[in-house]
Each structure stands twice: as C-alpha cells, then as structure tokens.
Amino acid sequence: MAVYYTALAAEGKGARRGQPMLKTDRLTVTYASSRGPVKAVDDFSLEITPGEFVSVLGPSGCGKSTVLSVAAGLLGASSGSVAVAGSPVTAPRREVGVVFQQANLLPWKNVLENVLLPIVAMRLPVEEYRERAEQLLDFVGLSRFRQHYPHELSGGMQQRVGIVRALIHDPKLLLMDEPFAALDAMTRERMALELQRIWSGTDKTVLFITHSIPEAVLLSDRVVVMSPSPGRIIEEFECDLPRPRNAETMALPRFGEYCNYLRKIFDQFEGKA
Amino acid sequence: MNARLQSIVFPFITLGFLVGGWLLATEVFSVPNFILPKPQAVWEVMIKGYVYGAFWKDIGATLSATLLGYLSGCTAGILLGALLAESKTFERFLYPFVVSLQSMPKVALAPVLIVWFGFGLMSKVVMVGLVCFFPVFINTIVGIRQTPAPLIAMMRSFSASRMDVFLHVKLKSALGHIFAGLQIAVVLSLIGAVVGEFVSSSRGLGYMIQVAQGNIDLATMFASLVGLAAIGIVGTQLVRLAHARIVFWDSDKRGGAISE
Numbered sequence: 001m002a003v004y005y006t007a008l009a010a011e012g013k014g015a016r017r018g019q020p021m022l023k024t025d026r027l028t029v030t031y032a033s034s035r036g037p038v039k040a041v042d043d044f045s046l047e048i049t050p051g052e053f054v055s056v057l058g059p060s061g062c063g064k065s066t067v068l069s070v071a072a073g074l075l076g077a078s079s080g081s082v083a084v085a086g087s088p089v090t091a092p093r094r095e096v097g098v099v100f101q102q103a104n105l106l107p108w109k110n111v112l113e114n115v116l117l118p119i120v121a122m123r124l125p126v127e128e129y130r131e132r133a134e135q136l137l138d139f140v141g142l143s144r145f146r147q148h149y150p151h152e153l154s155g156g157m158q159q160r161v162g163i164v165r166a167l168i169h170d171p172k173l174l175l176m177d178e179p180f181a182a183l184d185a186m187t188r189e190r191m192a193l194e195l196q197r198i199w200s201g202t203d204k205t206v207l208f209i210t211h212s213i214p215e216a217v218l219l220s221d222r223v224v225v226m227s228p229s230p231g232r233i234i235e236e237f238e239c240d241l242p243r244p245r246n247a248e249t250m251a252l253p254r255f256g257e258y259c260n261y262l263r264k265i266f267d268q269f270e271g272k273a
Numbered sequence: 274m275n276a277r278l279q280s281i282v283f284p285f286i287t288l289g290f291l292v293g294g295w296l297l298a299t300e301v302f303s304v305p306n307f308i309l310p311k312p313q314a315v316w317e318v319m320i321k322g323y324v325y326g327a328f329w330k331d332i333g334a335t336l337s338a339t340l341l342g343y344l345s346g347c348t349a350g351i352l353l354g355a356l357l358a359e360s361k362t363f364e365r366f367l368y369p370f371v372v373s374l375q376s377m378p379k380v381a382l383a384p385v386l387i388v389w390f391g392f393g394l395m396s397k398v399v400m401v402g403l404v405c406f407f408p409v410f411i412n413t414i415v416g417i418r419q420t421p422a423p424l425i426a427m428m429r430s431f432s433a434s435r436m437d438v439f440l441h442v443k444l445k446s447a448l449g450h451i452f453a454g455l456q457i458a459v460v461l462s463l464i465g466a467v468v469g470e471f472v473s474s475s476r477g478l479g480y481m482i483q484v485a486q487g488n489i490d491l492a493t494m495f496a497s498l499v500g501l502a503a504i505g506i507v508g509t510q511l512v513r514l515a516h517a518r519i520v521f522w523d524s525d526k527r528g529g530a531i532s533e
Contacts, residue, residue, distance in 0.1 A: 072430050091432075098430040104423050107522035108445045117441070121433035149522060169431075 042230035063231030097166035103158035342401020354413025412454030416447025
C-alpha cells in the first residue's frame, strides 16, 4: 500500500499551480575539511508550493540543516540553485523567517525586545509592530512574560519566543531547523501540537527540518526523506491525514502506518550501508 | 550566626589578631621604630594626613593620575580592541606589535615617559593609561571573538547589517570579558601611578613613600600604603558594582527559571 504515496505526491503537486514558494534545483553543497572536500548535500531538488508544510526528515549529519542554511541565505551553494518566490537566494531575505535549533534569544533583551529584533534589524518602524508582537505572544500564551528576560524562561517558552520572533515581520516562508530538538520529549510533543495550531491559522509556507518521524507525520503535508551523507532525497511522501490535526491525530491507525512506512525506509537504508 | 553576618564579623577577628600581634611586637618585644612602627604612631600619621589634610594634596595627585590614566587607557583599549576584533586587515597590520608590547613590562617605560612628558601629572597619566590599556584591549578582542556563532547567524538571517550585529550582539556579548579587563586594570593603574611617582615627581602617595624612606619614617610609609590600598579597594568595588548592574544577565544566571 505504501508504494502509492509517492505517486500521490506527484499528483498533488500538479494540482496546485503557480510559482513555488521555495525551489531548490540540483542543489549541491561541498564543505572544505581537513581531510579534503566533503559533500554534505547532493543533487537536492525540491519544490514547495505556497501554503504547504514540508518536512525534511533524515538522520543526524545527513545535511538537512545545510539545505536550510542555503535557503536562509546564510550559506552559499556549491552548485545548483535555490529560489524563494521565484528569485534566487544570494543573501538573507526579508520574506523568510528562520527558527533555529536553539532559541538563540539575546540574553540582554527582554521577551518583547527579542521578538521585535528582526524589525529593528530590517529598519522597519518598531512602533507599528508592537501590537502584532503582543498579539503573537498572547497567541502562544506568553503575554504575561513580555518583560521577562530569556534566562527566566523554560526551554519550551524560549523556543516559543523564537517562533514568534520568526513570524513578527510576517514572512511568507518559515524555515525551521529542528526547532524542538533541544527540548525534552514531553515539551517537544506539546510544542509540535502548538506549532500545528499556529500554522493552521496562517497561510505560511513551512520548510521543517527534523529527525523525528512522528513529528514529521503529525505536521506535514509532505515528507521528504534524506539519506545519510552525502544527503540526497530518497523518498517523497504525501501525508494526507485530515486537518486540523491534534493529539487525537496521533491515535489514528493511519498515523501509525505512515510512521512505520517511514521507519522502514530508514531500516532499509541501514541494511544497504 | 548566619553566613552573611559571619562574612562581616570574621574578617574583623583576623584584623584584631594582626593588630594584636603587631602591638605585641612593638610593645613587648620592643622591635625598633625604624623596622616596625608602632600602630599608634601609624594611626597618628593617618589622622594628621587623611583627616587634617596633610596628605590631601598627594592623594589628589595620585587619584587624578590614576583616574585620568584609567579612563583614557580603558577607552582606548575598548575602541582599538573592537576595531582589531572586527577587521582582519587591521589585525594583520598591528597584532605582532601589540603582542610584543604586551610582553614587555610597561613600568620599565617610566623613565622614558618622564623624559617625553615631564615631571608633572602628564607622564603619570600616560604611564597609567599604558598599563591599563592591555588587559582591556586583549579582553575586548577575546570577548568579541567568543560571541556565540548561532547568535550571529540568527541576526544575519534577519538581514541585520554588520553594524547591527556588532552593536546588538558582539559588543553586548563581550561585556563580561571587558569588565574582567576593567577589573584587572584598576589594580594595574595604581601600580602605574606609584611607579611613575617613584621615578620622578614632587607629589603623590608614591612620592611620599619615597621621601619617608629617606627619613626612615616607617609610620608615614605605612599610612601611605593604607591610602593606596583604600583607593584600590574602592575602585575595584565600584567596577564590580557597575559590572553586576550593566551585565545583569551574567550575574543572575543562577536565578531560577519559570517552569511551565
């Protein structure tokens, strides 16, 4: 049964016309290391349509975060290209918001100031975004803590501030680099559901990097599986669980089937290696 | 007795023993005056000097040389340190010279500075500035270089300019190191001022110690040393206070986080 999912993915893509929000074309990234050049990402081609939530799933060190760095304009491609909303990425872009593995909040700024940091950096009028910041903080349940400093917050709260900060300038594309990897398992699951709730209220396109299979299945419209280094796409998988998704989604039999299917792909790959 | 009270009372007990031993040596074992002055004699000179004003002119001289030198040396250290940390080109031009200057004992320059800047205040200010410069300079560079890379990537991802990254992240992140440098510089600044006064001057606490040495007047020497120590303690505490105030996120790191 699992074989059909790939076919479905191709069909789904054709149905949604228009310019892709993110398009990588035969992207290859090679690092220089002491033992010569290392290929981190190999021939990575992916299109994400506007409003789509796509997860890149892979074992640690497979180069999935490298893909995100290139898309964020923080790292140059060795060959191939990356385009956001049709124009090539050569530097960080304003229509993109990035959430990192660590919350990366500035310890000397309080929650509200941290959230407004991209506005300051982009030279936008801070006053006009203050209300939006308050609303977003309220939405993630942190409005009481807007005057607090990061070290006074728990890891989950810090990462929620990180997500709000990435959304403050209303980017069209959200890039998330294993945003819950540094959190404990309980918080992690809760944050995934929280992200699901935040995202479903918006029209944002999301590229979500993760090594957690259930997280990818729970959140995504489509899951892209990467092989260990050099990272290349070995599977694309349409994840058509009904939305809105919540804690009950994880109890659906299909949720378990999808997780098992993806796990088998990894096992197969391990067997080959 | 709680820990706080202990930390206040116990040092005084130690002080009591020290003064007691001192009294014992001079009164019972009659150690001569020119080797160890009587505590009462030192006390008398201190009252005369610090309360009735016999030392005021000298304290003023030492204090102004120390303060002016400290401020200019530290300012230069922070500015040049920031420039060097940010610009590779600048670093290539200057770094070897800075390192060789650093390994040289700056106080050995005192005679040269007297020739260049005269016997007055200026030569001492330059001396103090020079010794203060290096720890602040080096710590500024180290602090800026140690800015966590993820924070810089975060700023860049939001299209921050290089100046924004520097002002909002690197400089703030370096403040802990910079204050450590400022702390070291307080003690060094006093050394610089006293050495400058030793070499040549007509006032200052260092000058007084030298004159007293000529007269084998140990009571005055001791009284001057107490004054120097007091300046050092006050200066260090002021910098420590400013550190805790300004770099607040560093000092109360151990404070409890709110859990959900």
